[in-house]
Amino acid sequence: MRSVEGISEESAFSGADLRRLADTVRDARSAWTASASSLLAQVETGGDATFLTEQHCVFDHCAVLLFPRTLAAGLHHLHQCGLAPLPTVPSTVVRRRLSERYGLDPAEASIHITRIRPELPDGRRHASVEVFLFPRDSAAFDPVIEKSEVTHDFEQHTAFVCENPSAPVLDALVTAWRTEAGLLWEGGGYNPHEGPHGSTVMYFVRDHAWPARRRRFELHSAGDLREFIARTPQDTEAVRHAYTAWHRTEHATHL
Incomplete structure (x- = not known):
């Protein structure tokens, strides 16, 4: 199987993206039973940040930016994994952030957002993972952008x-x-x-x-x-x- 830029002709995602997706799904599943101090990290358990977060907030989702071979291939992979992705919509916020970060033309940056619904520890499904999809066949895609985002996870x-x-x-x-x-x-x-x-x-x-x-x-x-x-x-x-x-x-x- 020939590989190009770390992704094979038959694969929707690179190995790095698959690992990052698995990590994000795992984080979202564990977040439902985690404490606010654990989710916020490095926060004193008895402080106002923990108390106010637990008193007034609920966990909603974790997020990750992925780079599928094509949008259709990426969504097909998510379906095949049983993650039940919701219909995609254009992601204007992430498109703006990436355009500013890398000097892209926003009109050429085709970035979409979906929610996937992994099964939670209690058996429920919840749209607790937000996935931004920047297809590699997008006019604005550049391997340099992918390398930077995979390394730094700026949008996670x-x-x-x-x-x-x-x-x-x-x-x-x-x-x-x-x-x-x-x-x-x-x-x-x-x-x-x-x-x-x-x-x-x-x-x-x-x-x-x-x-x-x-x-x-x-x-x-x-x-x-x-x-x-x-x-x-x-x-x-x-x-x-x-x-x-x-x-x-x-x-x-x-x-």
Whole structure:
């Protein structure tokens, strides 16, 4: 079987992608019974970050970016594995982030998102894994991008849903995540098409000084919370430094 760029003519994904997918599915399955301190990592069990997360949030999903040979081949593989992928939609957020990171033309970056539904420990199926698919036949695909993303997992994240997103709850929760969990605020966005009143997602990346496997987090809430996002200053310079240090650290470990 001939192999090209680490992926065979008959395979949908490279070996590295298959390992990363398996790791993400395993993380999502274990997250349902894990404590908030374990999910946030490196957080004091009795602190506000743990208490507020457990009091007001539920785990929603883990996420991974994969590079299938084609979109159809990738989805077929997920179906064949019994992961029951939901219909795909264009992923505008990840397309924007990758375009900014690698100088891509967004119009040529064909990136799609699906949710897969692995079986949980109690036998239920839940759409607890978010998969971003950047097909290798996309006009914007470059093996350099794949190598960088597979090495650094910039788009890998753990997401929670805040079930009572009042201003006092969000103020306390975001403050605790930033001060106790070493998370830097990347801002957020509002999607008017998700849910009856739209939904808001907030992005966080872990400070590079915190040695933890989970580095990016999302906080999802129902409704339009753009006012909260606008009045919460972003850690712009610290976020930039975190990604730079993250890249530098990972590069050193692979030399």
